[in-house]
Amino acid sequence: MNTRKIIVSKVSKLNSETISTANPPQYIRYLDTGSITRNKVENIQLLDSKKAPFPSRAQRKVKKGTIIYSTVRPNQEHFGFLDNPEENLIVSTGFLTIDVTDKEIDPKFFYYSLTRKELTNYIHTIAVNNVTSYPSINPDDLGNLELEIPREKTIQQKIASVLSSIDSKIELNNRINAELEAMAKTLYDYWFVQFDFPDKKGKPYKTSGGKMVWNEELKREIPEGWGVGKMSEWINIDKSGDWGNNKMEGNFTKKVFCFRGADINGLNGLDELKPPVRYILEKNSFKILQSHDLIIEISGGSPTQSTGRLAFITDATIKRFEYPLICSNFCKPISIKNKKLLYNFAFYWNSLYDNGAFFGYEGKTSGIKNLLLESFLNSYYTVIPSDKIVSQFYVFMENVQEKKQTALAENQKLSELRDWLLPMLMNGQVRVG
DSSP states (O other), rough: EEEEEEEHHHHHHEEEBBBBSSOOSEEEEOOOOGGGEEEOOOOOOOETTSSSOOOOEEEEOOOEEEEEESBGGGGGGOEEESSSOTTTTTEEEEEEEEEETTSSSOOOHHHHTTSSSSHHHHHHHHHHHHSSSOOOOOOHHHHTTTEEEEEHHHHHHHHHHHHHHHHHHHHHHHHHHHHHHHHHHHIIIIISSSSOBBOTTTBBTTTTTOOEEEEETTTEEEEETEEEGGGGGGGEEEEEEEEEEEOTTTTEEEEEEEEEEGGGGHTSSSSOOOEEEEEGGGGGGGGGTTTTTTEEEOSSSSSOOOTTOOEOHHHHHTTTTTSSSSEEEEEEEEESGGGGGGGHHHHHHHHHHHTTGGGGGGTTOOOOOOIIIIIIIITTTEOOHHHHHHHHHHHHHHHHHHHHHHHHHHHHHHHHHHHHHHHHHHSSSSSOO
């Protein structure tokens, strides 16, 4: 394959334009560094300067074909390609923006060139060695990179097309999973919040005049025959996390995958799931996660609204991994007493999380068990539905989870294929027709 060597800064413009501080727009759509991972956007904020000043970092302008690359902790892969950015999209100054200026280089191909694994690892090494309080790079670190690329633009476009098709399939699976989750959430709200579960005639219970009774603990009416209990009554909290060793030595011989707080999103299908391999003591095998266990993040530090994030383990989750699963000391595993209540507990817990119920526990890792898993759970009451409705919802959710985990497993394989294929295409070991 005929190739050419290029310097990134010679074929592109870095940080080309910022918004005017003297005459800023009234509205912007703002993307910060934590809201995109490997081109998957989690959240774009719509901001109005008349309601509140824009964040000081909301400055960089982008356009069609702009590559954005987070300058902090490159190994977290907060980068993306803006194929068709929304109007008035502004990104954080935490991003390096890259706009290709060389007419003989395809921008999408250039994005894949800059974000292949071995180059990301190299850039992260530079970031770690920089004299800063946390791993970060400056524009020259990326701008001075020398790359070898196919000389023919048509070859570049073909390579980008192959990789884009893989990413498109991953994104399709993500959209399907998001729709499944939204459908499940709607059904949960309909049955267990609005109390319009199917009655004996298959009609919505409350709307159809089903009998409701006043409950003093909840200060509301609930369906007749339903109970009320503390959240602590639903679970066992006898397990604990285990960080283990990063290599096999001494009595640390049992090989496991270790879920960290950073893997909560992956477990929930919102990110790639790549927990590290660790080694634990054989006597600590009781800490291994089982199907229907829940994991609650108890990370400390500044108020980042991470404490209280929850994920759960299913049979389908366990099947995806070669070795047993544990969670780190920054998470707390708990077991559900009645497995059929797993999804009810998860939806209720997540509703509390979304409403900021756990924000007051941020930064309190020491003693978190007493603060969150005892004090909080022993003070919160919730409804205990009838066994029949619980069973119906459980069967529905098991089917949803099976479909979601199948898609996530496929995404994992596609991601591994993309990461393997990218350097092979770049160096000509694999050719496109």
